[in-house]
Amino acid sequence: xxxxxxxxxxxxxxxxxxxxxxxxxxxxxxxxxxxxxxxxxxxxxxxxxxxxxxxxxxxxxxxxxxxxxxxxxxxxxxxxxxxxxxxxxxxxxxxxxxxxxxxxxxxxxxxxxxxxxxxxxxxxxxxxxxxxxxxxxxxxxxxxxxxxxxxxxxxxxxxxxxxxx
Amino acid sequence: xxxxxxxxxxxxxxxxxxxxxxxxxxxxxxxxxxxxxxxxxxxxxxxxxxxxxxxxxxxxxxxxxxxxxxxxxxxxxxxxxxxxxxxxxxxxxxxxxxxxxxxxxxxxxxxxxxxxxxxxxxxxxxxxxxxxxxxxxxxxxxxxxxxxxxxxxxxxxxxxxxxxxxxxxxxxxxxxxxxxxxxxxxxxxxxxxxxxxxxxxxxxxxxxxxxxxxxxxxxxxxxxxxxxxxxxxxxxxxxxxxxxxxxxxxxxxxxxxxxxxxxxxxxxxxxxxxxxxxxxxxxxxxxxxxxxxxxxxxxxxxxxxxxxxxxxxxxxxxxxxxxxxxxxxxxxxxxxxxxxxxxxxxxxxxxxxxxxxxxxxxxxxxxxxxxxxxxxxxxxxxxxxxxxxxxxxxxxxxxxxxxxxxxxxxxxxxxxxxxxxxxxxxxxxxxxxxxxxxxxxxxxxxxxxxxxxxxxxxxxxxxxxxxxxxxxxxxxxxxxxxxxxxxxxxxxxxxxxxxxxxxxxxxxxxxxxxxxxxxxxxxxxxxxxxxxxxxxxxxxxxxxxxxxxxxxxxxxxxxxxxxxxxxxxxxxxxxxxxxxxxxxxxxxxxxxxxxxx
Numbered sequence: 001x002x003x004x005x006x007x008x009x010x011x012x013x014x015x016x017x018x019x020x021x022x023x024x025x026x027x028x029x030x031x032x033x034x035x036x037x038x039x040x041x042x043x044x045x046x047x048x049x050x051x052x053x054x055x056x057x058x059x060x061x062x063x064x065x066x067x068x069x070x071x072x073x074x075x076x077x078x079x080x081x082x083x084x085x086x087x088x089x090x091x092x093x094x095x096x097x098x099x100x101x102x103x104x105x106x107x108x109x110x111x112x113x114x115x116x117x118x119x120x121x122x123x124x125x126x127x128x129x130x131x132x133x134x135x136x137x138x139x140x141x142x143x144x145x146x147x148x149x150x151x152x153x154x155x156x157x158x159x160x161x162x163x164x165x
Numbered sequence: 166x167x168x169x170x171x172x173x174x175x176x177x178x179x180x181x182x183x184x185x186x187x188x189x190x191x192x193x194x195x196x197x198x199x200x201x202x203x204x205x206x207x208x209x210x211x212x213x214x215x216x217x218x219x220x221x222x223x224x225x226x227x228x229x230x231x232x233x234x235x236x237x238x239x240x241x242x243x244x245x246x247x248x249x250x251x252x253x254x255x256x257x258x259x260x261x262x263x264x265x266x267x268x269x270x271x272x273x274x275x276x277x278x279x280x281x282x283x284x285x286x287x288x289x290x291x292x293x294x295x296x297x298x299x300x301x302x303x304x305x306x307x308x309x310x311x312x313x314x315x316x317x318x319x320x321x322x323x324x325x326x327x328x329x330x331x332x333x334x335x336x337x338x339x340x341x342x343x344x345x346x347x348x349x350x351x352x353x354x355x356x357x358x359x360x361x362x363x364x365x366x367x368x369x370x371x372x373x374x375x376x377x378x379x380x381x382x383x384x385x386x387x388x389x390x391x392x393x394x395x396x397x398x399x400x401x402x403x404x405x406x407x408x409x410x411x412x413x414x415x416x417x418x419x420x421x422x423x424x425x426x427x428x429x430x431x432x433x434x435x436x437x438x439x440x441x442x443x444x445x446x447x448x449x450x451x452x453x454x455x456x457x458x459x460x461x462x463x464x465x466x467x468x469x470x471x472x473x474x475x476x477x478x479x480x481x482x483x484x485x486x487x488x489x490x491x492x493x494x495x496x497x498x499x500x501x502x503x504x505x506x507x508x509x510x511x512x513x514x515x516x517x518x519x520x521x522x523x524x525x526x527x528x529x530x531x532x533x534x535x536x537x538x539x540x541x542x543x544x545x546x547x548x549x550x551x552x553x554x555x556x557x558x559x560x561x562x563x564x565x566x567x568x569x570x571x572x573x574x575x576x577x578x579x580x581x582x583x584x585x586x587x588x589x590x591x592x593x594x595x596x597x598x599x600x601x602x603x604x605x606x607x608x609x610x611x612x613x614x615x616x617x618x619x620x621x622x623x624x625x626x627x628x629x630x631x632x633x634x635x636x637x638x639x640x641x642x643x644x645x646x647x648x649x650x651x652x653x654x655x656x657x658x659x660x661x662x663x664x665x666x667x668x669x670x671x672x673x674x675x676x677x678x679x680x681x682x683x684x685x686x687x688x689x690x691x692x693x694x695x696x697x698x699x700x701x702x703x704x705x706x707x708x709x710x711x712x713x714x715x716x717x718x719x720x721x722x723x724x725x726x727x728x729x730x731x732x733x734x735x736x737x738x739x740x741x742x743x744x745x746x747x748x749x750x751x752x753x754x755x756x757x758x759x760x761x762x
Contacts, residue, residue, distance in 0.1 A: 065331025
C-alpha cells in the first residue's frame with residue numbers, strides 16, 4: 001500500500017507522463033507469469049483509476065485480450081474504473097468488523113458524505129468504498145483512509161476523523 | 166501396462182488410463198454421469214458442478230470432469246447425496262434463468278432443458294431476484310441474451326483458447342457476473358470476428374445467430390420479388406443432422422428439393438461460384454508469382470479470402486498486411502453479384518426486384534453482406550444469409566417432410582459445379598481446388614496426386630503444409646520452371662495467427678496460404694448444427710470428399726457453365742468486368758476498431 005501513496009502523483013502529472021510510467025511498470029512485470037494484478041495495482045496508483053483506455057493501453061502491451069484485463073478489473077472491488085476522490089475511505093465489512101458494527105459506520109458515512117458506496121463526494125474530497133476483510137480483525141470495526149488504518153471506530157467520532165483530511 | 170489404473174465406480178470394477186478423469190473412465194465403461202458445461206477435449210473446468218460424484222475418502226463431492234481417476238478409487242455417481250446436490254445445483258441455476266422456454270428458439274434443443282428432464286426437475290423451487298440483462302443485438306451476426314446465460318464459460322474457452330480472439334470473458338463478480346466483452350461493450354464495438362463458434366457451444370439460448378428467417382419469409386411472400394437462393398458446399402454435408410441423419414450424410418438433392426418446395430424461384434449453388442473463385446484466385450496467384458519470379462515487386466504469400474470471420478480478424482489484428490489477402494470476394498458474394506447482373510440481364514428484369522438469399526454454414530457471412538464494398542450499382546450483392554440451422558428451422562416450419570423428399574437438381578445457369586467446388590467446404594479444399602487448376606494451367610498436366618487429393622493438406626490438423634515442384638511448364642510459365650511451390654493450410658484463427666505472425670515478420674516461407682476461420686473449415690462453421698466434435702468434423706469432411714469424387718468433372722476450369730460465363734459475359738479472369746463484380750477491397754480496423762474512420 002505504501003508504494004501506492006508514493007507513486008500517486010496523479011494530480012500533478014500530465015496524461016503522457018502517467019502513461020509513460022505505466023509503461024515502465026509493464027516493462028518490468030510483463031514477462032512474469034500472473035503479473036496482471038500487480039500491473040493493474042500499480043497503474044491505478046499512477047493514474048488514479050483504470051478507465052477503459054488505460055486498460056487498453058495495458059492489454060495491448062502485455063498481449064492479453066482486453067476482455068481478460070477488464071474481467072480482472074471488474075472482479076476486484078479494489079480496482080475502480082471511475083475517477084476517485086482525493087482520499088479513499090474503505091470500510092471493512094469482513095466477518096469480525098461486520099458483527100462489531102461495520103454496517104453502522106457505513107450508514108453514518110453515507111449520511112455525512114451524502115454519497116453511496118462506490119461514489120465520490122461532490123467536492124472530490126472522499127470516495128467511499130467497502131472492503132471484505134482488511135486483515136485487522138483484532139481491531140474491529142476498522143476502516144482505512146488512504147493507507148492509514150483506524151481501529152475500533154466509533155461512528156460518533158467519524159466527523160472528527162474526516163476533518164483531518 | 167503401467168498406464169492402466171483400476172477403480173470401482175458404482176460397485177463395478179472398471180479400468181482406465183492414468184490421465185483420465187473420473188468422467189472419462191465412467192464414459193468408457195458405459196456409465197453416464199449427467200453434465201452440463203463439460204465439452205470433451207474442449208472445455209473441462211468444472212464450472213457448473215453438475216457432474217459431481219462421491220469419492221470414498223474425499224470430504225466433499227468432486228467434479229468428475231476435472232478430478233483425475235486414481236488407482237483403487239471408489240466412486241459413486243448415483244447416491245442420494247449426489248442426486249440431491251445435482252438437483253440443488255440445477256435448481257439454483259434455474260433460479261437465475263428466465264425460464265421462457267416456449268418463446269426461446271433453443272426450445273427442445275437446449276441442453277439445460279434436456280438436463281432438467283434427465284434429472285427430474287421440471288418446476289423451479291427457488292424464486293428471487295434475477296440478473297439484470299440487456300440484449301446485445303447490435304451486431305449483424307450474433308445476438309447475446311445474458312439473462313439466459315448459465316455462466317458455463319464454454320464460449321469463453323472457444324473464443325480465447327480455440328480461436329485466440331478473446332473478446333468474451335467473465336466480467337464483474339458474484340451475482341453480477343456476465344460473460345461479455347470488456348466493459349460490457351456490445352459485440353459490434355470490439356474486435357469480434359463473428360465466427361460464431363460461441364453460438365455452436367452455448368448450451369442455452371444466450372448466444373445465437375441473428376435471425377434472418379423473418380426477412381426471408383417476407384421476401385418469399387412478396388409477389389413482386391423474385392427470390393433466388395444459393396447454398397454453400399458445407400451445408401449439404403451437415404443439414405441432414407437436423408433431420409435425424411447420421412453426421413456425414415449428404416443431403417444435396419433433398420436440400421435442393423426442399424428449397425423449391427419452400428417457394429424459392431431459383432435454386433442456385435454457391436459451388437458454381439467456388440469454381441469461378443478458383444479461376445479468379447488462381448489467375449491472381451499466377452500473376453503474383455509471375456511478378457515475383459521476374460524480379461518485380463509482388464506481395465507473397467497470397468492468402469485466401471473466402472472466410473469473412475478470418476477477413477475481419479486480419480483487418481483488426483494485422484491491418485498492415487491486408488495486401489496479402491486475395492482480392493476475390495467470397496464465392497456466395499460473387500454469385501450474388503452475378504445474379505444481380507448477368508442473370509437479371511438474362512431474365513430481362515430489374516435487379517432491384519431480385520432478393521438473393523445465401524444458406525451458409527457461417528454466422529460471419531451475415532455480417533459480410535453488410536460490408537458497403539460488397540455492393541454493385543448501389544445494390545448489396547446478397548440480401549440475406551441463413552445459417553444451416555436456420556434453414557432447417559424454416560424447412561420444418563414449412564411442413565416439409567424432409568426425409569421423404571425426392572432428390573432435385575440445382576437450377577441453371579448458376580447451378581453446375583465440379584468436385585473442386587465441393588471441397589471448398591473443408592479445410593484444405595480451397596487450396597486443393599486451386600492447385601488442381603493452377604498446376605494444370607502451368608504445366609498442361611494433371612495434378613500429380615492420387616485421385617487429385619493433395620494428401621498432406623487433407624485432415625483436421627491445425628496447420629498443414631506441402632511443397633509442389635514445377636517442372637517442364639508450358640511456354641507462358643517458364644519463369645516457374647524448377648520452382649518449388651510452398652503452401653500452407655490452416656483452420657481456426659489460432660493457427661491463422663501463427664502463420665500471419667510469420668507473414669508480418671517477413672519470414673513466411675510460403676507462396677500461398679489457405680485460411681478458414683473455424684476449426685476444420687466451413688464443415689464446422691458457426692452456423693452449422695450444434696455440438697461438433699472431431700468425429701463429427703471427420704464424417705462431414707469425408708462426405709465432402711465423397712461428393713467431390715462422385716462428380717465427373719473435378720477441376721474448376723472444366724466447368725462448362727463457368728467457361729460459358731466468361732465467353733458470354735465476363736471476358737477473362739481478372740478482366741474488367743471480373744474486377745468490378747468479383748473483386749473487393751479491405752478495411753484496416755485495428756484491434757480496438759481505432760483504425761476505422
